Amino acid sequence: MAKTAIIEKAGGPEEFKLVDRDVGEPGPGELRIRHEAVGLNFIDVYQRTGLYPLELPQALGMEAAGVVEAVGAGVTHLKPGDRAAYAAMPPGAYAEARVMPAAQVCPVPDGISMETAAAMMLKGMTVEYLFHRTTPLSKGNTVLFHAAAGGVGLIACQWARSEGITLIGTAGTDEKCQLALDHGATHCINYRTQDFAAKVRELTDGQGVDVVMDAVGADTFEGSLNSLKPLGMLISFGNASGPVPPFNIGILGGKGSLKVTRPTLFTHIADHEACQAMAQHLFDKVQSGEVSIRIDQRFALDDVAEAHRALEARKTTGSTILLP
Template sequence: MTATARTVVIRQQGGPEVLEFEDRPVGEPGPGEVRLRHHAVGLNFIDLYQRSGLYKIPLPAPLGQEAAGVVEAVGEGVTHVKEGDRVAYGGGPAGAYAEARVMPAGAVVRLPDAISFEDGAAAMLKGLTVQFLFRRTVPLAAGDTVLLHAAAGGVGLLACQWARSEGIRLIATAGSAEKCRLALDHGAAEAIDTSASDFVAEVKRLTGGRGVDVVMDSVGKDTFEGSLDCLRPLGMMISFGASSGKVPPFDLLTLMAKGSLKLTRPSLFTHIADPATCREMAADLFAKMADGSVRVRIGQRFRLDEVAEAHRALAARATTGSTVLIP
């Protein structure tokens, strides 16, 4: 092992220009920890939220929540992985933007040999998000109808495939005709180009005025009110991101007036806080990947030293599918 690892850190929150590199000591894993050598790192909106200040974090701080690599050493009490294992994680303390690191072993799962490091790094956080959206947030079954925003992104393309594999009708929205075609190719039943159409009117047309059973909204401020208008009475709104900005406060009586709607704002990290649950969720995801139901689409690859460029591309919605950083 090397004594230090090149690591991305921020000393203040702001634009991509605040991203810095430093050589940080790696050290040996303590009890309940593992030391990993990263082969691929995932890029996610939460990284942008932490960098920009939308999510307040103690500073200085490393960034990155998702990666895949090889276990170099394990600490006392770690039994589910061993030295030499291929592993991946999506969660745990930030710090994935690095060549190597020590981290809690509970967040780490074994990566099947059939899944590449890049696919593992691209799929963990996004794929586990899709797993909890479809499996753990609200009961969904074949024949249900879901509206999914930002369907050409990393989470979106996985969700389109997951829905198709479960017989769930997924209506996608995306910001261009090209991105709509991508969503359709990945399993969306219908796609709405939000640059050319009013998505609320289109959803009402596609559902015969009924509305959808569930909305999955990672966009936030720009789509929140319209998303509520797309729901059937007693429908469920899942707000799980804020790529367009934080949803402003609103009157809870709105939910009653629009049909006794339900609203939740979940976080993946709550779902995977228990290591055993995390491994179960990952096994479900890997099974979907292994049988071909869900395939990861990596639309962009950047070197780790191009991390600022990668952040700019994601913020500008100039990416499709998942993005990985290569240390």
């Protein structure tokens, strides 16, 4: 049996229930993993509220790290006793242990702790695909990154610095802006006190940026488009302020033949080999010291509702983990 946080209907953090579930044995292509740490991400909020509908009841959580206890037929890249981590479908990481598909579970190098692994898989592989698999980016390019002091943002700041990319961040307080700067952002704009699109134009001598990476959604969409140079790309990869409303695609032409894409991590990691390569790239960045993973909040699994309230209230910085 394993303690597991589930929801039976969409709603607020109060919908979480802690139940004991039978874990069972892995079938072909599956493994059983006992978690030592679980990552918290905004996609968990989207699923809990129903923005991303799930078949209920459902355990939540997309990311965790632990020790493999058993593997099913056909699983060759991991064995019992291996340290492993994942960010993968289906949800179910808010648990002491689970059985799940093995293809997107990755071996963790000895130099990376379980807490660090749990805090970085979803966020770190998201940064990997943003910088390497969405549109060409290279040394000398400039990107605008919203929520630069969050878990994904602090990794992105360091990733950009490591590759010679100028990153302009946004954040909601001066303290959060300083945190982004400390982690490698070239500039950071307090969007509560400044018009970020106007400031971006000022910082880029009126040109705009090559790429905007935007997980905020509705509140920043128009300003993000207005921050791009001609032929620039808006990568909309989240909806923290709500989904982007429908818009007239013709405005992209009028603003300079802009491009907009809405990728997901799960498309990129659907292929086993691609997933393992992305994870290895992330591990290499961390082990080299180019990227460090900042864990600013730790909650017991029992306190998952409190963790969600803190995340939604934007009271968190860096990564947040649950400890089973």
